[in-house]
Structures are given as structure tokens and as C-alpha cells.
Amino acid sequence: MIRYILSLLLLTWAGIAQAHQPAISSIILAEKADHSWILQIRSPLTSFEYVVKQKYGESSFATAEAFQELVVDYLKENISIRFNGAENLVLQKGTVQLGHETNVFFQVEGVPEIVESIAVNNPSFAGINRNQSIFMVLKEGMTNNQFILNNENQHSADLQLEGSGFVSQESNLTFGLFQQSIIPSGYKLWISGIVLVLLAGFYLKQKRLLPVN
Structure with a gap:
């Protein structure tokens, strides 16, 4: 019986946590095998529709092709990546793959051969x-650390190369394993809820308030 009650509690908590999840997107700068670079932006289609209509108007597009062109223009206006304090990333040839989770790919220029620092801004x-x-920055031989851009940091991050990966100049370590700037608050809420549910179940079992089977 206890397993069914705990399962119900976990499902209930998961639903609550999902309702409090932030709207999450991703932006990945990746080096290809030929040492050229691409930039990928991934976000729910509804997010792209919202920002495009806010920027260009509710009736700004009538076809999928027109919408894709506006998505490319919008991202070019909003994404800024600067290397080594000076060199700026140049976005070229944007391609949009529409779907529930929509992907946008850019061929890019301006990535120096040696990157010591990155300043990224994506509002x-x-x-x-x-x-x-x-x-994220994906490069062969480099640790793939993840960094969160949100309202608290003005959607920006200043990263410095240390060893085999980039680190945030303002990152804090939790238990030596996770960066606080990496873990979305919704995930921490969900994890905390699971721990509380398990502890509650253990307490009730110890007090014999719930049957073992």
C-alpha cells in the first residue's frame, strides 16, 4: 500500500513542479569536424511565435516561409557573442526547422583560432x-559546461577558459558538483519535492501509520 501512496504523491508533485518550470531554450556554439562553427538555437515553437508577434506585429506573417525569415532576422538582432574582449560572432545563412521544438541553425564567422574568453548575451x-x-560551447577536447542566461543575469554570461573548459566568472559550486547558475529553479524544486516525499513516507512507515505492503 505504501508504494501506491508514495507513487501518487510523486506524480502529484511532478505535476506541480512541471507547472512551475521556466520556459527553457538553448543556444549552442559548436565546432564542426572541418573546424568551421555553427550556432544552434532551440526553443518551443510557441516561444518563437510569441516573440515574433511582439516584435513585428500579430499579422506580420502569413506563410511558414515568412515566419522563418522573421525568426532569423529576430535572432540576428538579439544574439551577441564576443570573443577575447573584441572579436564579434557574425551569423550567416540562418536555417529554421519548424516543429514543436523548433531549431534554428546559423553558419558563423568570427570565431578566433584561440578563444580565451566569451561574452554572450541572448535576450x-x-x-x-x-x-x-x-x-553551451561544444569543441573537441573541451569540457561541455552549461550556463544559464536569465533575468537575474540580464541574459548574459562572461566566461573564461580555465583548463579544458569555460567557467563563469560568477559561478558558485554546490557540493562541489553542480553550478547554481546551471540548475534551473524548477528542477531544484522538483528534486526537493522528491526528497520530502520519500522522507515523509519513511516517517509514516516508522510510525506504523502506513502498512508495509
Whole structure:
């Protein structure tokens, strides 16, 4: 019996946590095998529709092709990535793959051969409540750390190369394992809820308030 009660509590908590999840997008700067670079932006289609209509108007597009062009223009206006304090990323040839989770790819220029620091700013979805954007740099031989851009840091991060990966200049470590700037608050809420439910079940079992089977 206890397992069914705990399962019900877990499902209930998961539903509550999901309702409090932030709107999450991702932006990934990746080096290809030929040492060229691409930038990928991934977000729910509804988020792209919202920001495009807010920027260009409710009737700004009538076809999927027109919508895709506006998405490309919008991201070019809002994404800024600067290397080594000077060199700016240039976005070219944007391609949009529409879907429930929509992906946008850019061929890019301006990434120096040696990158010691990155300053990224992506307020593309700043107008969406509880939005958070995950930023990653993917390069062979480099640790793939993730960084959260949100309202608290003005959707920006200043990263410095340390060893085999980039680190945030303002990151704090929790238990030596997780960066607080990496973990969305919704996930921490969900994890905390699971712990509380398990502890409650253990307490009730110890007090013999619930049958063992």
C-alpha cells in the first residue's frame, strides 16, 4: 500500500513542479569536424511565435516561409557573442526547422583560432515569463559546461577558459558538483519535492501509520 501512496504523491508533485518550470531554450556554439562553427538555437515553437508577434506585429506573417525569415532576422538582432574582449560572432545563412521544438541553425564567422574568453548575451526570449536559456560551447577536447542566461543575469554570461573548459566568472559550486547558475529553479524544486516525499513516507512507515505492503 505504501508504494501506491508514495507513487501518487510523486506524480502529484511532478505535476506541480512541471507547472512551475521556466520556459527553457538553448543556444549552442559548436565546432564542426572541418573546424568551421555553427550556432544552434532551440526553443518551443510557441516561444518563437510569441516573440515574433511582439516584435513585428500579430499579422506580420502569413506563410511558414515568412515566419522563418522573421525568426532569423529576430535572432540576428538579439544574439551577441564576443570573443577575447573584441572579436564579434557574425551569423550567416540562418536555417529554421519548424516543429514543436523548433531549431534554428546559423553558419558563423568570427570565431578566433584561440578563444580565451566569451561574452554572450541572448535576450531573445526576455519577454517570456520565467524564461531561461542554456548556453553551451561544444569543441573537441573541451569540457561541455552549461550556463544559464536569465533575468537575474540580464541574459548574459562572461566566461573564461580555465583548463579544458569555460567557467563563469560568477559561478558558485554546490557540493562541489553542480553550478547554481546551471540548475534551473524548477528542477531544484522538483528534486526537493522528491526528497520530502520519500522522507515523509519513511516517517509514516516508522510510525506504523502506513502498512508495509
